[in-house]
Amino acid sequence: MNFLPVYVRELRSYFTSPVAYVVMLFFLLLTGVFFMVFVGDFSMASMNPNPYGGARSLNVTQAVVRPLLGNMSVILLFVMPLITMKPFAEEKKSGTAELLFTFPLSDLDLLLGKYLAALSLFAAMLALTLIFPMFIAIYSEPEMGTLISGYLGLVLMSMAFIALGLFISSLTENQIIAAIATFAMLLIFWIIQWTGNNPVLRHLSVLEHFNNFAQGLIDTRDVVYYLSFTLLWMFLTLRVLESKKWRG
Amino acid sequence: MIQLDRVNKFYGDLHALKDITFRINKGEIVGFLGPNGAGKTTTMKILNGFMPASSGSAEVAGFQADKDPLEIKRRIGYLPENVSLYMDMTVNEYLRFVARAKRVPRRELRAKVDRVAGQCGLTDVTNRLIGSLSKGYRQRVGLAQSIVSDPEVLIMDEPTTGLDPAQIVEIRNLIKSFAGEHTIILSTHILQEVSAICERVIIINDGRIVTEDSLENLTRSADKGGNVLVRVQGDIAALRKCLQQLDGVTGVRETGERAAGDEWELLVAADKDSDIRRAVAESVVGAGCGLLELRPIRLSLEEIYIQTITRNA
Numbered sequence: 178m179n180f181l182p183v184y185v186r187e188l189r190s191y192f193t194s195p196v197a198y199v200v201m202l203f204f205l206l207l208t209g210v211f212f213m214v215f216v217g218d219f220s221m222a223s224m225n226p227n228p229y230g231g232a233r234s235l236n237v238t239q240a241v242v243r244p245l246l247g248n249m250s251v252i253l254l255f256v257m258p259l260i261t262m263k264p265f266a267e268e269k270k271s272g273t274a275e276l277l278f279t280f281p282l283s284d285l286d287l288l289l290g291k292y293l294a295a296l297s298l299f300a301a302m303l304a305l306t307l308i309f310p311m312f313i314a315i316y317s318e319p320e321m322g323t324l325i326s327g328y329l330g331l332v333l334m335s336m337a338f339i340a341l342g343l344f345i346s347s348l349t350e351n352q353i354i355a356a357i358a359t360f361a362m363l364l365i366f367w368i369i370q371w372t373g374n375n376p377v378l379r380h381l382s383v384l385e386h387f388n389n390f391a392q393g394l395i396d397t398r399d400v401v402y403y404l405s406f407t408l409l410w411m412f413l414t415l416r417v418l419e420s421k422k423w424r425g
Numbered sequence: 426m427i428q429l430d431r432v433n434k435f436y437g438d439l440h441a442l443k444d445i446t447f448r449i450n451k452g453e454i455v456g457f458l459g460p461n462g463a464g465k466t467t468t469m470k471i472l473n474g475f476m477p478a479s480s481g482s483a484e485v486a487g488f489q490a491d492k493d494p495l496e497i498k499r500r501i502g503y504l505p506e507n508v509s510l511y512m513d514m515t516v517n518e519y520l521r522f523v524a525r526a527k528r529v530p531r532r533e534l535r536a537k538v539d540r541v542a543g544q545c546g547l548t549d550v551t552n553r554l555i556g557s558l559s560k561g562y563r564q565r566v567g568l569a570q571s572i573v574s575d576p577e578v579l580i581m582d583e584p585t586t587g588l589d590p591a592q593i594v595e596i597r598n599l600i601k602s603f604a605g606e607h608t609i610i611l612s613t614h615i616l617q618e619v620s621a622i623c624e625r626v627i628i629i630n631d632g633r634i635v636t637e638d639s640l641e642n643l644t645r646s647a648d649k650g651g652n653v654l655v656r657v658q659g660d661i662a663a664l665r666k667c668l669q670q671l672d673g674v675t676g677v678r679e680t681g682e683r684a685a686g687d688e689w690e691l692l693v694a695a696d697k698d699s700d701i702r703r704a705v706a707e708s709v710v711g712a713g714c715g716l717l718e719l720r721p722i723r724l725s726l727e728e729i730y731i732q733t734i735t736r737n738a
Contacts, residue, residue, distance in 0.1 A: 182525035186511070193513040272509030276570070279473045280526040281498035421476070 183290025211248045212309045215241045237317040246327040246391040258359035261342025262352040264291040269350035284418040295339045323393035330390025333403040340410035347417045426451040426608040432481035443632040452605045456619035457612040459629035502576035508567030512556030527574035545569040560587040579609045616726045652722040653693045659714035667708045673699030
């Protein structure tokens, strides 16, 4: 195991190019706008009396936290291809792969280094969004359980997204193609749940499995789904890296 | 140290390497020559574990290239022809990255990076981004990364491209200084470089090894066989005819140097294996000319190279 040098180099390269900053900026901007809208709606609702009279149940977890988590998962679908398009595609395009492949690093070292770097970038981005729940916690009492399961769900989902994205990045040397193809694949795995009431297809949907997490429910089925999705694409990426040996 | 045994490589239908067999001992500097597309880079990629051979065995430092590519990669330094570096790293960061990827122990890291930076003349630019360096400096960084882990085997593809003449001499001396502790394969088109650095030459053409010998043997072979220059006095028309009929002679021509009046210089080309000196001298005297000078022409590496490549084409 010698993935650490690859990890360090890869993570540095995210931050020496503007990509990481732009991606983070727009992710936080979009999440912030959604947060503002949900909080605004919620505070309006809490000002108004119940039109039907009587007591009214107002729940900040239901009105703000849940939709915020749900929207973050959809935004991720757009943002993640921009994080995963670079790692393999750029090395091949610029020719640095030629030297990289002569270093004593196994295919797994390369994949893990790049995978963990992308995951770390995402984790940093996600950590910055914790400011929104913190605001809620100051002025209200969100359910901690839902927040924890929601963020766990986001991490698991992004692990799956990154695995798929890196696989596609390993297939091409064009970053734009990698981004578009990853986005299209993620979109397919999202809308697959709308193809009717087929339970198998519903089960394949990446966002379907997130709903439970957003509701504060950690179901092993969902965890197993994301982990197996991740492992499948990582396995395929390793096969692609290996293929350079017989393709020459 | 390096041993190739009947190595073949196919790219689809293309038979790129045909039964390549050679051996390189520890501490040798070997020049690896051949025209474009002859299979030099393919051979080097097999040696550095980048890809396996289709058949045959390649052994580096006691490890099989197809079974233990990682072990080989730990013991090899590679300088590709078009060295591509990470433009967004500084020289120091990059060398540290390579050293760590090559498993240089942490406590030796700093000393090794500093040492190769010094050896390759990079001390003044260690904190500059590689992207802002000139081609010559980037080439030095490429050279530095190949030796940063003190590899047993160094494989270099055109190590002096893009350098100015003073730097070329410097880098050649540097490579020469590695001899003994490192085993070096140097692939290049620049034949003076081979003459200046290498002890042994392997010439490859169309996927086959066509010549493999020490540089000394290759150029000296002209002492015995090969071409002879004669300077004669007198009527050369008859002499030419006479020379042309000698055993082993392949051609006679005037060099155009006509020193004075009836003095002529003739270049007699002959097979490598036949010693024609005596026969030439006898013919000159027999034809009634005065023999003023007779000397074998030492072939330069260029001539040997061109002869081997065209003969086998």
